[in-house]
Amino acid sequence: MTPELPVRLVHLAATLALVGLFTAWILAGRSRCPTARAWDRQVATLMRWVLGLVVLSALAVLALRAGLATGRPGAALEPAAWWALLTGSQFGTVWLLRLGLMLLLGALVLLAEREEGAADWIALRGEGAALAAVGAGALAWAGHAAAVEPGGGWALAADALHVAAAGAWFGSLGPLALLLRRAAAPSGADARPVAVLAVRRFSALALALMTVVPLTGLYNAWVHVGGVAPLIGTTYGWLISVKVLLLAGIAALAVHNRRRLLPALSGDGPTVGRPAMTRLARFMAWEAGLALLVLVATAALGLTPPARHVSPWWPFSFRFSYETMADVPGVGLRLLVGSQVAVLGLVAAVAGALVRSARWPLVGLGALSVAGGLWVALPPLAVDAYPTTYLRSTVPYHAVSIAHGRTLYLAHCVACHGLGGRGDGPAAVGLPRPPADLTAPHTNQHTAGDLYWWLTHGIPRGGMPGFGDRLTAEDRWDLINFLRALAAGEQARALALVEPGRPWLVAPDASFAVGPTAERSLKSFREQFMVLLVLFTLPASRERLVELAEAYSVLQGLGAEVLAVPTDADPRILGRLGARPPILFPVATEGAADLVTAYALLARALTPDSLRALAAPPGHAEFLIDRQGYVRGRFLPGGGLPSWRDPRTLLDQVRSLAREAPTVPAPDEHVH
Amino acid sequence: MRLWRAVLLVNLALALGVLLGYVAWGRPAAQLERDLVAARRETGAWGQERTWDVRGVVRAVLPDSGVIVVTHDEIPGYMPAMTMGFRVHEPQLYQGLDIGVPVRFTLKGVPPNVLVTAIVRLDGAPQ
Numbered sequence: 001m002t003p004e005l006p007v008r009l010v011h012l013a014a015t016l017a018l019v020g021l022f023t024a025w026i027l028a029g030r031s032r033c034p035t036a037r038a039w040d041r042q043v044a045t046l047m048r049w050v051l052g053l054v055v056l057s058a059l060a061v062l063a064l065r066a067g068l069a070t071g072r073p074g075a076a077l078e079p080a081a082w083w084a085l086l087t088g089s090q091f092g093t094v095w096l097l098r099l100g101l102m103l104l105l106g107a108l109v110l111l112a113e114r115e116e117g118a119a120d121w122i123a124l125r126g127e128g129a130a131l132a133a134v135g136a137g138a139l140a141w142a143g144h145a146a147a148v149e150p151g152g153g154w155a156l157a158a159d160a161l162h163v164a165a166a167g168a169w170f171g172s173l174g175p176l177a178l179l180l181r182r183a184a185a186p187s188g189a190d191a192r193p194v195a196v197l198a199v200r201r202f203s204a205l206a207l208a209l210m211t212v213v214p215l216t217g218l219y220n221a222w223v224h225v226g227g228v229a230p231l232i233g234t235t236y237g238w239l240i241s242v243k244v245l246l247l248a249g250i251a252a253l254a255v256h257n258r259r260r261l262l263p264a265l266s267g268d269g270p271t272v273g274r275p276a277m278t279r280l281a282r283f284m285a286w287e288a289g290l291a292l293l294v295l296v297a298t299a300a301l302g303l304t305p306p307a308r309h310v311s312p313w314w315p316f317s318f319r320f321s322y323e324t325m326a327d328v329p330g331v332g333l334r335l336l337v338g339s340q341v342a343v344l345g346l347v348a349a350v351a352g353a354l355v356r357s358a359r360w361p362l363v364g365l366g367a368l369s370v371a372g373g374l375w376v377a378l379p380p381l382a383v384d385a386y387p388t389t390y391l392r393s394t395v396p397y398h399a400v401s402i403a404h405g406r407t408l409y410l411a412h413c414v415a416c417h418g419l420g421g422r423g424d425g426p427a428a429v430g431l432p433r434p435p436a437d438l439t440a441p442h443t444n445q446h447t448a449g450d451l452y453w454w455l456t457h458g459i460p461r462g463g464m465p466g467f468g469d470r471l472t473a474e475d476r477w478d479l480i481n482f483l484r485a486l487a488a489g490e491q492a493r494a495l496a497l498v499e500p501g502r503p504w505l506v507a508p509d510a511s512f513a514v515g516p517t518a519e520r521s522l523k524s525f526r527e528q529f530m531v532l533l534v535l536f537t538l539p540a541s542r543e544r545l546v547e548l549a550e551a552y553s554v555l556q557g558l559g560a561e562v563l564a565v566p567t568d569a570d571p572r573i574l575g576r577l578g579a580r581p582p583i584l585f586p587v588a589t590e591g592a593a594d595l596v597t598a599y600a601l602l603a604r605a606l607t608p609d610s611l612r613a614l615a616a617p618p619g620h621a622e623f624l625i626d627r628q629g630y631v632r633g634r635f636l637p638g639g640g641l642p643s644w645r646d647p648r649t650l651l652d653q654v655r656s657l658a659r660e661a662p663t664v665p666a667p668d669e670h671v672h
Numbered sequence: 673m674r675l676w677r678a679v680l681l682v683n684l685a686l687a688l689g690v691l692l693g694y695v696a697w698g699r700p701a702a703q704l705e706r707d708l709v710a711a712r713r714e715t716g717a718w719g720q721e722r723t724w725d726v727r728g729v730v731r732a733v734l735p736d737s738g739v740i741v742v743t744h745d746e747i748p749g750y751m752p753a754m755t756m757g758f759r760v761h762e763p764q765l766y767q768g769l770d771i772g773v774p775v776r777f778t779l780k781g782v783p784p785n786v787l788v789t790a791i792v793r794l795d796g797a798p799q
Contacts, residue, residue: 104682114675123676127683514743515729516774516794517753574729574772582732584741584755589729589772 002303004064009299011057013292015136017050018105019164020171022129027172027205028179028198030121035191039179046175047109047128054135055102062086062095094142101135133164144306148223155223162216169209170291173284176202180281184274192273196265199280203258210251217243224306229319229390233312236304243297250290257283312390314449319385320378323445331380338377345369383445386453393448395477397484399510399591399598405482406597408475412467421486431463438483439490451480481508482601489601495634496644498653503630505602506666507533507623510595512563512588515574519590522563526629526665530560530657532650533623535596535603537567538576541620544645549583551647558654559627562586567617569593599623605636624650626657629666633657724750724779727794731755733766740766740788742775750783760788769793 025043028036066085067076075081086092108128115124137160140146145159176198182188183195221231221240231237257280264276325331345366352362395401409417418425421438428435455476458466467476485508492505513519525531532555536545548555548562555562562585566573569592577583588595600617622644624633633653635644644650728744734757743755758779760766765788769775774794779786 107682108679111675111678116674117676120675123679127679515772516727516776517729517743517745520753572772574731575770577771579732579771582741584731586743586755 004061004303005299007057007060007064008302009296010053011061012139012299013295014050014053014057015132015139016163016167016295017171017174018047018054019129019132019136019167020169020173021047021050021175022125022132023168023205024172024175024179024198024202026125026129027176027201028194029201030118031191031194033190033194035182035188036179036194039182039191042178043175044109044112047112051102051106051109055099055106058095058099058102065091090146091142094138098135098138101131101138105131105135133167136167137161137164139163143302144224145220151223155220158216158219158223162213162220165209165212165216169206169213170288170294172202173288173291177281177284177288180277180284184277184281192277195277199262199265203262206254207258210254214247217247224308226308229312229314230307230310232316233314233390234307234310236301236307236310237312239297239301239304240307243294243301246290246294246297250287250294253283253287253290257287311392313387314385314389315387316385318382319389320381321383321445322381324381324383327445328380334380335377338373338375340373341376342370342373345371345373384450386450388449388453388456389447391449391452393477393480395474395481397481397506397508399508399594401478401481402485402508402601403594403597404475405478405480406601408471408479409482412471413479416464421483421490433462435462435464439487448477448480448484451483452476455479485598485601489604492602492631492634493604493606495631498624498633498656500656500660503626503628503632503663503666505631507625507629507631508598508602509629510598511591512565512586512595513590514586515589522625523629525561525625525627527627527662528559530558530627530654531625532560532562532654533599533625534562534564535567535599535618535621536564537619538573542578544620545577545583546581547647549581549585551651552585554651555654558651558658560624560654560658563588565592565595565599567592567596567619569596602631603634603636605638624653624657626660628663721780721782722749724748725776726779727774727776730769730771730773730775732757732771733769735763735766738763740769740791742777747779750786758786758788760791765789765791 021043025040028039031037062082062085063076066078066081067073069075069085069089070081086096105128108124108131112124115121140156140159140163143159145155146152148155179191179195179198183191188195225231225234225237225240231240261276261280261283264272265280267273267276325335345368347366348369349363349366352359352364352366355362409421414425415427416425416431416435417423417438418428418435423435423437425435454464455471456466456468458464471479488505495505507522509521509523511519511521522531522533532548534541534545534548545564548564552562564583564585564587566587570576571589573589573592574587577587596617599621602623603618603621618636620637622635623631626632633644635650637645644653724747726744726747728742730740731743732741733739734741738760739757740760741755741757744753746753758777769791776792776794777788778790780789781787
């Protein structure tokens with residue numbers, strides 16, 4: 001464990017306690033009775049200590065950060081390193097601002113002894129609460145929320161509100177419990193009205209904060225976690241779950257206090273009121289203790305990379321997938337019936353919790369029907385899952401990776417899975433189970449992480465070996481990118497003319513260069529140009545290239561770039577194009593080989609010989625890629641529709657894409 | 673002095689500080705940003721003679737009009753990477769240049785009136 005965790009915990013707790021001390025001070029109102037005055041002075045003393053703790057722990061955090069920033073633990077005590085951090089980073093700016101605020105608060109607390117009238121009372125507490133809340137909220141700018149892009153403004157606002165509200169809630173528990181204890185003592189009779197009023201006000205405030213804190217927390221969690229898998233499969237997600245559980249405990253105590261003890265406070269003094277007061281003080285102290293545990297988890301969150309940026313490790317052997325609905329008949333109906341029963345049960349349980357008569361039968365019945373509904377709806381949705389199911393690929397879906405994956409496939413996989421990926425290789429005979437057909441639609445229903453697991457550990461009962469010790473992680477991701485292109489190409493075999501509004505085939509990225517000019521990628525055209533990608537072979541394609549050259553200026557006018565790629569990847573291809581008529585669109589002389597290998601997988605037609613997916617690349621193929629990076633149209637000589645050949649048809653296709661409203665860019669990852 | 677007055681004064685001082693800070697740093701920062709944009713626009717390409725050294729590949733030679741068409745890298749401050757025809761200063765420069773030859777050429781002039789003043793082959797063949 002790093003020393004940063006306890007230091008951060010102390011700092012966070014002290015910062016929130018400061019907000020709470022001022023809040024409690026305000027809630028108690030102005031009173032002249034001696035016991036309340038004594039409590040007032042006690043709070044002021046506590047404030048000085050807490051303020052000192054805030055400043056000291058802030059300096060400790062600064063020292064640790066200085067050590068981390070310079071990479072030398074010794075720098076933690078060097079003034080120069082402190083100064084560099086304070087003046088040269090956002091953390092430093094926030095810390096300077098907060099230390100300045102604490103100085104002001106210190107002056108204010110020292111002046112508290114000179115408080116005289118009502119105006120002083122309001123000025124002291126209002127100013128103190130405001131400064132303490134700003135000081136707490138400013139923590140957001142030194143945490144994970146400051147790194148959120150885009151929408152960082154909302155994340156910062158939500159986080160600042162979350163911290164300040166949590167301070168007002170958790171921080172005032174302790175001081176109010178102290179007030180209650182004083183009032184419950186035999187000598188504290190004069191302060192009892194004050195204490196009861198303070199707790200009632202707190203109860204109303206806490207009800208509001210109980211909405212604000214979870215809502216802003218939920219938003220923060222959505223920003224930093226963003227899904228079920230990261231919530232379950234990362235340290236960050238676990239810490240958030242721990243926070244939620246602890247908060248549920250606090251809320252349960254709070255509900256008990258509000259419903260049972262709060263009304264009893266005004267009961268008969270010795271028999272009802274004072275015992276209730278003592279109990280309430282104890283319960284509030286427990287709440288504060290639980291809140292401290294919440295802060296432990298919060299401090300740890302600040303030191304843990306957000307779940308969104310980490311690959312989750314899935315702990316269960318199953319997961320629920322809606323995609324089974326498309327495959328198995330009857331699943332949709334079961335899901336519909338089951339979910340309705342579960343929702344009805346939930347309504348019944350909530351209603352039961354709210355009414356007085358027949359509460360437990362209703363709640364029990366509701367719980368039963370929730371369980372029954374889930375039992376009907378969920379099992380058919382379950383599919384196998386592995387620890388790596390939600391792992392993210394570290395290698396982009398790029399022609400270089402696909403081409404390398406193809407080489408690896410030919411070396412390690414083809415014997416069983418076959419040249420076309422259909423599981424019909426020569427070595428497949430005699431295996432306990434036939435090898436998977438890697439081109440079948442179900443291939444797309446497995447996550448990339450599932451494939452990664454099988455490639456790494458094999459499928460023992462099916463006779464598939466694991467490659468974890470033979471192929472590097474990068475190699476395995478290359479293979480997965482290849483399989484993705486192979487399966488996508490299988491589904492694209494009938495693709496021809498553009499279907500308006502239906503992008504689905506993600507175009508693999510590829511890098512290329514024309515002559516000695518700088519390398520470009522297909523992705524760099526995204527959101528700016530459509531691309532007509534032309535794989536060509538001379539001399540057969542020459543006539544078509546001339547047609548395209550004549551239409552080039554019109555194509556450019558419509559926002560489409562042409563990129564021609566020689567299937568033989570000849571670096572001297574430009575010289576072979578001929579001078580007249582000139583062909584002036586970009587022709588890839590670098591990167592052509594990988595690009596052709598990758599796109600050949602997407603260039604298969606419905607003819608039987610294309611079943612051998614890894615056979616020779618096509619002589620000529622054209623892909624129309626939209627601005628979002630999806631392959632939308634395809635022209636293969638001899639297959640598909642011959643009308644593509646007519647330049648007017650091509651221009652119509654480009655026009656129809658140009659008219660489409662922009663949508664989200666194609667995803668980089670293999671997503672479901 | 674009464675406490676509330678002190679608090680009021682402190683708040684006034686804080687507000688004044690924020691205001692002064694904005695006047696001292698916020699406004700000049702915004703002004704600097706505007707100046708930077710203006711400076712970029714001016715030093716862009718317009719109005720004065722400039723010289724660029726550009727890499728590219730010959731796509732066509734049009735002797736009738738004294739133009740070579742090249743696919744070239746970005747020309748900073750003038751145009752992005754593209755295929756473009758440029759007038760050549762004298763015909764000897766493109767003598768013997770074939771399509772597909774990688775070159776490095778010098779572009780000189782006041783945009784958009786620029787001329788190719790020198791061409792060096794990058795493929796090692798004799799000029």
